[in-house]
Each structure stands twice: as structure tokens, then as C-alpha cells.
Amino acid sequence: MKNEAAHPSFCFxxxxxxxxxxxxxxxxxxILADLKAALSxxxxxxxSIVVAAGRNRLEIPATSAxxxxxxxxxxxxxxxxxxxxxxxxxxxxxxxxLLDRQVVDVHGAKVVRVNxxxxxxxxxxxxxxxxxxxxxxLARRLGFEKGIRSLASLMRKKPKDELVSWKYVxxxxxxxxxxxxxxxxxxxxxxxxxxxxxxxxxxxDPEERLALVRSIDAAQVAEAIEETDGSVQAAIIxxxxxxxxxxxxxxxxxxxxxxxxxxxxxxxxxxxxxxxxEDEREQIEIxxxxxxxxxxxxxxxxxLSIPEDSTxxxxxxxxxxxxxxxxxxxxLYCLDPSGRLSGVVSLRNLILAGNGxxxxxxxxSRLTTVHPDDPLEDLADAFLxxxxxxxxxxxxxxxxxxxxxxxxxxxxxxPFYGRASG
Amino acid sequence: MISAGSRPRGLLRRIGLFLAVMGPxxxxxxxxxxxxxxxxxxxxxxxxxxxxxxxxxxxxxLLILVQxxxxxxxxxxxxxxxxxxxxRFGVRLTFGLMFLLLLTNFGNVxxxxxxxxAAGQIFGLPPLLTVPVCATLVWLLVxxxxxxxxxxxxLVACIFYVAYPLSVLMIxxxxxxxxxxxxxxxxxxxAGYIVMALGIVxxxxxxxxxxxxxxxxxxxxxxxxxxxxxxxxxxAGGFVVSLVASSIIIACAFTLHLxxxxxxxxxxxxxxxxxxxxxxxxxxxxxxxxxxxxxAASILPLSTSYTLCEAFGWESGINKDFETAxxxxxxxxALIALGAVTALIPGMPLVKVMFWSQVINGLLLPVVLVxxxxxxxxxxxxxxxxxxxxxxxxxxxxxxxxxxxxxxxxVSWLRGS
Numbered sequence: 001m002k003n004e005a006a007h008p009s010f011c012f013x014x015x016x017x018x019x020x021x022x023x024x025x026x027x028x029x030x031i032l033a034d035l036k037a038a039l040s041x042x043x044x045x046x047x048s049i050v051v052a053a054g055r056n057r058l059e060i061p062a063t064s065a066x067x068x069x070x071x072x073x074x075x076x077x078x079x080x081x082x083x084x085x086x087x088x089x090x091x092x093x094x095x096x097x098l099l100d101r102q103v104v105d106v107h108g109a110k111v112v113r114v115n116x117x118x119x120x121x122x123x124x125x126x127x128x129x130x131x132x133x134x135x136x137x138l139a140r141r142l143g144f145e146k147g148i149r150s151l152a153s154l155m156r157k158k159p160k161d162e163l164v165s166w167k168y169v170x171x172x173x174x175x176x177x178x179x180x181x182x183x184x185x186x187x188x189x190x191x192x193x194x195x196x197x198x199x200x201x202x203x204x205d206p207e208e209r210l211a212l213v214r215s216i217d218a219a220q221v222a223e224a225i226e227e228t229d230g231s232v233q234a235a236i237i238x239x240x241x242x243x244x245x246x247x248x249x250x251x252x253x254x255x256x257x258x259x260x261x262x263x264x265x266x267x268x269x270x271x272x273x274x275x276x277x278e279d280e281r282e283q284i285e286i287x288x289x290x291x292x293x294x295x296x297x298x299x300x301x302x303x304l305s306i307p308e309d310s311t312x313x314x315x316x317x318x319x320x321x322x323x324x325x326x327x328x329x330x331x332l333y334c335l336d337p338s339g340r341l342s343g344v345v346s347l348r349n350l351i352l353a354g355n356g357x358x359x360x361x362x363x364x365s366r367l368t369t370v371h372p373d374d375p376l377e378d379l380a381d382a383f384l385x386x387x388x389x390x391x392x393x394x395x396x397x398x399x400x401x402x403x404x405x406x407x408x409x410x411x412x413x414x415p416f417y418g419r420a421s422g
Numbered sequence: 423m424i425s426a427g428s429r430p431r432g433l434l435r436r437i438g439l440f441l442a443v444m445g446p447x448x449x450x451x452x453x454x455x456x457x458x459x460x461x462x463x464x465x466x467x468x469x470x471x472x473x474x475x476x477x478x479x480x481x482x483x484l485l486i487l488v489q490x491x492x493x494x495x496x497x498x499x500x501x502x503x504x505x506x507x508x509x510r511f512g513v514r515l516t517f518g519l520m521f522l523l524l525l526t527n528f529g530n531v532x533x534x535x536x537x538x539x540a541a542g543q544i545f546g547l548p549p550l551l552t553v554p555v556c557a558t559l560v561w562l563l564v565x566x567x568x569x570x571x572x573x574x575x576x577l578v579a580c581i582f583y584v585a586y587p588l589s590v591l592m593i594x595x596x597x598x599x600x601x602x603x604x605x606x607x608x609x610x611x612x613a614g615y616i617v618m619a620l621g622i623v624x625x626x627x628x629x630x631x632x633x634x635x636x637x638x639x640x641x642x643x644x645x646x647x648x649x650x651x652x653x654x655x656x657x658a659g660g661f662v663v664s665l666v667a668s669s670i671i672i673a674c675a676f677t678l679h680l681x682x683x684x685x686x687x688x689x690x691x692x693x694x695x696x697x698x699x700x701x702x703x704x705x706x707x708x709x710x711x712x713x714x715x716x717x718a719a720s721i722l723p724l725s726t727s728y729t730l731c732e733a734f735g736w737e738s739g740i741n742k743d744f745e746t747a748x749x750x751x752x753x754x755x756a757l758i759a760l761g762a763v764t765a766l767i768p769g770m771p772l773v774k775v776m777f778w779s780q781v782i783n784g785l786l787l788p789v790v791l792v793x794x795x796x797x798x799x800x801x802x803x804x805x806x807x808x809x810x811x812x813x814x815x816x817x818x819x820x821x822x823x824x825x826x827x828x829x830x831x832x833v834s835w836l837r838g839s
Contacts, residue, residue: 142517205505232643
């Protein structure tokens with residue numbers, strides 16, 4: 001038995017579950033019901049063996065002697081002093097948390113179901129190393145793995161083992177002993193493309209979604225949510241507490257955020273809006289008052305504006321200061337003292353100009369503008385005709401209300417571009 | 423604040439919400455009246471007159487209770503039924519149940535293609551033409567993503583079922599007699615009667631319906647606040663099924679049964695519509711049967727593939743390609759192809775296929791019902807939305823009675839053979 005412990009060997013959880021455990025002198029202990037593992041290491045180490053005797057569940061320590069027995073296929077426990085099962089903050093029950101559950105395979109960016117768990121026995125210690133999501137794992141649980149393998153060899157094929165390394169597994173179970181959270185996996189999640197994360201979020205059920213959404217930061221959630229289906233967006237935001245929901249909405253494109261907010265019930269809307277920052281709330285309110293299919297619905301309030309009496313140097317300083325918050329920085333909008341739009345200056349012109357040059361001499365003052373109530377079709381026509389990157393939206397008095405950028409309005413305007421060219 | 427007062431959207435929005443929530447119940451109900459349903463109800467009326475009409479009341483009640491439970495589970499947990507079964511009962515039980523469900527649903531798919539073949543025959547089209555064309559059509563409709571728009575056409579064509587209540591009105595049967603048949607159970611211990619009763623139960627409360635409805639509700643992300651509307655959707659669906667089914671039985675009882683006609687072919691069943699449209703009855707019936715079969719043939723293989731993939735954790739969905747979701751596409755294609763081929767076997771007794779697939783539905787129902795009852799009463803999943811005590815008593819009693827009927831059915835078979 002000492003030898004077995006010395007050589008690393010793999011074994012499956014399904015092979016251990018329900019095994020009858022005995023003391024060295026043959027006294028019955030019960031059946032193996034679960035394994036308790038700790039998340040402190042890269043691969044969780046099994047710390048104790050949960051034994052069920054009738055209705056009682058006790059845990060006995062996973063000492064090297066016990067581990068060697070288990071890995072060698074025996075049920076004789078050398079150390080069998082049982083204590084009631086307790087679960088610490090970074091501990092989890094392997095069977096209960098993983099088996100038959102859905103987990104996120106971060107590597108393949110998909111949601112999978114765990115058919116079995118593979119453990120590595122090495123140096124008297126047992127580690128969770130893989131989850132088995134393939135057909136052989138399913139067959140093993142059903143007791144006909146051999147049948148599948150011989151059938152496959154008859155067809156001169158090897159059955160495809162699908163083992164996902166624990167490195168790439170994000171357990172989502174939020175029930176029971178609290179969420180299983182590990183920094184490593186969060187790094188993995190952080191590396192996902194928003195579209196991939198969106199796919200994963202769509203596949204999860206509400207509880208798991210919340211668990212995942214709560215564990216990653218608002219900006220990344222916002223990016224991913226924008227890629228999901230409308231009803232999924234509303235479902236996620238609806239179930240979050242208002243503070244977090246507000247944080248996520250603030251990170252979203254205002255136009256997209258409005259679409260989500262409008263799908264919520266009045267009560268939810270109000271509590272989320274109350275939790276939002278002043279600026280973002282204002283944006284959403286303006287956008288949500290917009291008539292449907294008008295310029296106001298696709299405009300953003302995320303743009304740079306400067307007083308017309310400032311200088312190129314002042315303007316560049318403003319660009320440097322705001323560039324990480326404001327996405328569209330190609331044009332700066334120049335305002336007269338009463339907030340009316342008097343001209344536009346491009347970033348290129350600013351860079352080429354001397355620091356002291358007054359803005360009023362750099363800016364273009366013959367402007368193409370749109371009105372908030374202009375239909376989308378007119379907007380599309382204007383973009384096609386003038387090839388601007390953005391169009392300012394001004395009201396009857398000439399006050400600047402917002403900006404429609406070509407890039408952000410693209411999806412909404414696409415149907416009209418098609419029509420115009422055809 | 424965004425408030426309803428500032429914009430004239432309040433009422434529109436409420437109607438929109440209603441329409442958004444409505445759907446799963448009504449669609450499930452209309453697919454329920456498929457080829458197997460039309461055949462079974464017609465045979466019940468033709469063979470036993472009004473003798474089985476009483477069963478529609480308990481069956482409708484149970485249908486509504488069962489569908490309400492899965493609907494509630496879908497809204498509360500946001501998960502599908504097979505997902506919940508797998509996580510709660512482990513892989514062995516799930517595998518067994520999924521195997522039975524696959525067989526049963528395959529029987530139903532076969533029945534839909536038998537329905538298409540039978541309807542085609544009335545129009546003078548050979549099954550060798552109609553079945554392959556329709557199988558290909560269904561496969562393309564769903565995999566090319568055009569199904570959602572065609573679904574509305576199917577739903578509108580379901581207006582055909584109105585022909586049965588209208589036919590009953592034209593016949594003008596003695597109201598007192600019909601009313602009495604509804605409320606006075608008339609039990610006949612013969613094997614034929616028991617099998618027919620099980621067929622009616624199985625076609626009205628088919629096991630695929632529970633999986634389908636819970637999955638569609640979960641996919642819609644209906645919030646708990648709108649649950650009232652969703653329940654209304656389910657109850658309305660149940661009544662529609664029952665109204666149509668009862669009308670079919672009554673219409674057949676006063677035409678086929680009085681004339682001593684047994685339903686051997688679809689053309690026989692069509693005679694129940696003669697009082698309404700005379701000679702055009704067979705055409706009208708063929709149209710209805712065709713629509714019902716095609717509608718169900720689009721949904722059943724899809725729902726079955728989704729259910730199995732969900733249970734075993736395979737990628738699924740028509741928006742994925744074959745490479746990503748091979749199990750899903752193989753299952754889906756095999757169900758349609760095999761279902762169509764079986765319906766084409768020369769000398770296939772189409773009406774018998776349609777009927778017996780429904781009896782098998784009835785045999786599986788109590789099994790599925792037990793799973794549902796255990797899950798819906800699990801407070802870890804359902805919180806405060808578990809069943810009430812009265813609800814449970816009725817459902818467990820129904821499950822027990824269904825088991826008894828199933829056993830009775832099997833025993834009478836064994837005796838008979």
C-alpha cells in the first residue's frame with residue numbers, strides 16, 4: 001500500500017462513492033457519501049471523507065493511510081475517528097457541489113454538466129484535478145463504461161474522453177455552503193471575450209447567473225450584458241439589488257441601458273434609478289423621454305464640450321483628462337456662454353494648432369446638426385451624405401443636447417443605410 | 423424618473439407584457455391536439471359514444487394542475503424540467519427516464535408523420551410524396567431559423583378546431599343527455615374501454631408537454647410578478663384543449679357511433695364533420711389533420727432533443743452549428759428521419775400508430791408526474807412556491823389512480839394475449 005501512495009495515480013469519484021468503509025478490524029463505518037476539499041491550492045485537496053451511516057453523516061480525516069486505501073480500491077480506514085461535518089469558508093463538498101451540476105468551462109467558454117470528477121492520488125494526498133464531461137464519464141456512472149469502450153474498439157475508434165482541467169472550471173453553486181469563489185478562476189473569467197461571457201450568461205439559470213454576475217466587476221458585466229438578448233438583460237438586472245444594478249447600468253451605453261430599464265417594472269425602475277449617479281440618471285431620463293425611432297433615442301451624452309473662448313492648449317488638456325471616461329473624442333463641441341452650439345473642432349486640428357491659438361479661430365462654424373425629434377432615416381441620410389463621424393443634436397434654440405456617433409448608431413441605422421443604397 | 427405618467431405607454435406596455443407572457447401555455451395546448459389527439463378522441467366517440475365523455479372533466483382538471491406545476495417551476499427556478507431531474511435524482515434515474523421519454527416521444531413523432539400521410543391520402547397524394555417532403559420542410563424550417571415566423575401560421579390554422587364545436591351545434595344533440603354524460607361516470611371494465619381511457623389521458627396530458635412548457639417558460643425569463651398572467655395562459659390553454667376534445671367526442675358519438683362506423687382510416691374520422699360542411703368534410707378534416715401534424719412534427723423532435731441535451735449537458739440550440747452541438751443535431755435529425763421512414767413502411771396501419779402512441783404516453787405519465795411532484799415540493803428549489811396541501815392530495819391521488827389504470831391496462835393485455 002505504501003507503494004501505491006508513492007506513485008501518482010488517477011481515480012474517479014464515481015468509483016469511490018457508495019463504497020462500504022470499515023475499520024481495520026472489520027467493523028462497519030458506513031458508506032462513502034462525499035469528499036470535503038479545500039480551495040486553498042491550485043487543485044483542491046481532499047481534507048476529509050464524509051461517511052453516511054444511516055441518517056448520520058460524519059467526516060473522517062483524509063490521512064495518507066486512508067487516501068492510500070481509497071486509491072487502492074479498498075474501504076478499510078486506518079484513521080476512523082469521526083466528527084460531525086462542518087464546512088469552512090473555502091471548503092466544499094465535491095459530490096454535492098460538482099456532480100451532475102453545471103459548471104462553466106472557461107477554456108471552452110461554455111456551460112457543461114459534470115458527469116464525474118477525476119482525482120489524483122500522489123504522496124498520500126488526494127487532489128481534484130479534472131471534471132469529466134464526456135460520454136465515457138456518463139457511461140461510467142451508469143455502469144457500462146466497459147461496454148462503451150469495447151463497442152468503440154469494435155468500430156476501431158477510441159471513445160473521446162472529455163476531461164476539463166480544474167484550472168478552467170468555474171463552479172457556480174450558490175446554494176449550500178455559500179458561493180465557491182477562487183481568485184484563479186476569476187482571472188480566467190476576466191480573460192473571456194464579452195461575447196463569450198454573454199453566451200455563458202445566457203445559458204445559466206437565474207441563480208447561477210447572479211452568482212457569476214456578482215463575482216465579476218460591473219464594467220465587464222456591462223460589456224457582456226450588452227451582447228445578450230433583451231429578455232436576459234432585463235432578467236439579470238431585475239434580480240440584482242438596486243446598488244449593483246445601478247453600477248452595471250452606469251457602465252453600459254446609455255441607449256442600451258435605457259432599453260433595459262424600460263423592460264423593468266415601475267418599482268424596480270425607480271429603486272435602481274435612485275441608486276444611480278446623478279449624471280448617468282440624467283442621461284437615462286433624457287433618452288427615455290425620447291420619441292421612438294428619433295435621433296434622441298440613439299444619441300449619447302458622452303462627448304466633449306468646451307467654451308468657445310478657450311484655447312487649443314486648454315482643449316487638449318481637457319481631452320487628456322477625460323479620454324479614459326469618454327469614448328468619442330474625435331470632435332470637441334464648442335459652446336457659447338448660453339450653451340448654444342457655436343462650432344466643432346476636430347482632435348486633429350487641435351494637435352496641429354499651437355497651444356495658445358484661440359478655439360474660435362480653429363473651429364468650423366458652418367454645422368450640420370440634427371433635431372432630437374428627427375427620424376432615424378434623416379440621420380442615416382446625413383451620415384451617408386456628409387460622411388461625418390458624428391452629428392450634434394441641437395434643440396430649437398440651438399442648445400446642444402447630445403451627439404449621435406456613426407459607430408454607436410450603426411446597428412439602429414443599418415436598415416436605413418441599406419434602403420438608401422438600394 | 424421614468425414613470426408611466428410622463429409618457430402614454432402605460433396601457434400599451436401592460437398589453438405588451440401580457441402578450442409577452444402569454445404563449446407557452448396556449449401553444450402547448452394547441453400542439454396537444456395533434457394527430458394522435460384527433461384520432462384518439464374520434465375513436466373514443468365512435469367506439470363508445472358518450473360513454474367516455476365524463477373522463478374529460480377529471481382529465482382537464484389534472485391537465486391544468488400538471489401544467490400549472492411545471493409552469494410555476496419554470497418561472498421560479500428559470501430551469502428546465504430535465505435539468506432539475508438530473509440535479510436532484512442523479513444520472514441513473516435521469517438516464518432511465520430520458521430513455522423512456524425518447525421512446526415515447528418517438529412514437530408521437532411517428533404518429534405525426536402518420537397523420538401527414540393520412541391527410542395526404544384524403545387529398546389523393548401518396549405518402550411517398552407527402553411524408554419525405556414534409557419531413558424535409560420541417561427540418562429546414564427549424565434549422566434555418568424560420569420556424570418562429572411560421573409558428574404563427576400554424577397557430578392561426580388551429581382555428582380549424584372550431585369546426586368541431588360548430589359541428590356539434592349543427593347536430594344539436596339532446597343537451598340533457600350530453601350534460602348527464604359529462605357528470606355521470608359510466609364505467610365499463612372491458613379491456614377496450616380501459617385502453618381507450620388511458621389513450622385519452624395520454625393524449626391530453628402527454629409527457630412531452632411538461633418538458634416543453636417548462637423549457638419555454640424558463641427561456642422566456644418570465645418574472646415572478648407576472649406569474650398570474652402566466653398561470654392564466656396555462657389555464658386558458660387547458661380549457662381550449664378540453665373544449666375541442668369534448669366536441670370531437672360528442673360529434674363522433676352522434677355521427678360515427680350512431681352509424682356504427684369504426685375509425686379505421688382518417689377518412690372515417692372525417693365524417694364527424696359532415697353535419698357542418700357535408701361533402702367537404704373530408705377535405706376540411708384532412709386540412710386540420712395536416713396542420714396539426716405538421717405543427718407538432720416541428721415542435722416534438724425539437725423539444726425532445728432539447729430535453730435530452732439538457733439532461734446530459736450537451737450543447738444544444740438551433741443557433742449552434744453541427745460542430746458545436748453534434749448530439750443535438752444527430753438526435754433531432756434522427757427523430758425526424760426515422761419517424762418519417764416508419765410512417766412510410768408499406769401497409770403501416772396509420773390510425774393504429776396514432777392511437778397506440780397515445781396509450782404509451784398514458785403509461786409514462788404517472789412516472790413523470792411523480793418526478794414533478796417531488797420537485798415542486800422541494801422548498802430548496804421552490805422556496806415558498808411549493809404546492810399547497812390540497813393541491814398535493816389531489817395530485818398524488820391522481821398519480822395513484824393513473825398507476826392503477828396503467829396496471830389494469832397491462833393486466834388486461836396479458837390476459838388478452
